[in-house]
Amino acid sequence: MKRIAQVMYINPDCYDEYAKRHAEIWPEMKKLLKEYGATNYSIYLNRDNGQTLAYLEVPDIGTYNAIAKTDTCQKWWHYMAPVMKTNSDESPIADDLEEVFHLN
Template sequence: MFRKGFKMYVYPDQQKEYYKRHAELWPEMEEMLRAHGLIKYVIFLDKETSVLYAYLETENEELWSKVARTEVNRKWWSYMAPIMKTNADESPIAVDLKEVFYLEGER
């Protein structure tokens, strides 16, 4: 399993819109993510700083690396670009976070 943490940035006046767009996630986007091995994906918002903290788990890193090249992902980036800090290709500016601790309880 591959775990990844990163942070992104939503514009302060767009926090509600960011939430709304994820609450209405396109079915084809969800299907694509699952097809690329997604197990878990969580995004947290620090309302005071407008920093988004994301955590995801996938089946493998190589499969996940192909997400950015899919047509639906590129459409999602274009859809989200007006409300987030982005790179020139409309991908969100994302800063990887270093994992320093992980503990999983018994199931």
Template sequence: MIRKAFVMTVHPDKHDEYKKRHNEIWPQMVKEMHKFGASNYSIFLDKDTNKLFGYVEIEDEEKWSDFAKTDINQKWWKFMAPVMETHPDNSPVSVELKEVFHME
């Protein structure tokens, strides 16, 4: 497994909506993420800074990057764009974090 961590930003007045949308995540979205090798996916919120910390385990970088191109992911990005910082293509503004320590 490859561990990936990243930071995104939710709009200050959209914390509850962001959580609601993820609590109601589409079953087909979850199924597709699994199909592209994702598991153990979590997102945490720092309310003081509006920062989201994401963590996901993937099987393969190339396979996971192909997920971004799927219709369901494009639809999800569009759905989530009103509640968070995004690029013009609706992809989340995201900063990948480099792992500096891991303990098993």
């Protein structure tokens, strides 16, 4: 199992809306995440600076990354774009973190 951690950036006035949208995640998006291998997925928000830490586990990173090409994922990005910093294709700006320690 591969572990993924990323930092993303929420707009300062949108913290509650970001949390609300994830609390009400579309069933089809939730199903898609599981179909593409995501497990143990959590997102943490730092309300002091708007950064999130997303952590998930996947069997294969390439398979998981293919989720970006699906209509459902792209619609989710469009839905989330008003509340977070995004790239020109509306994907979230996400900085990958390098794992430097893991306690098994």
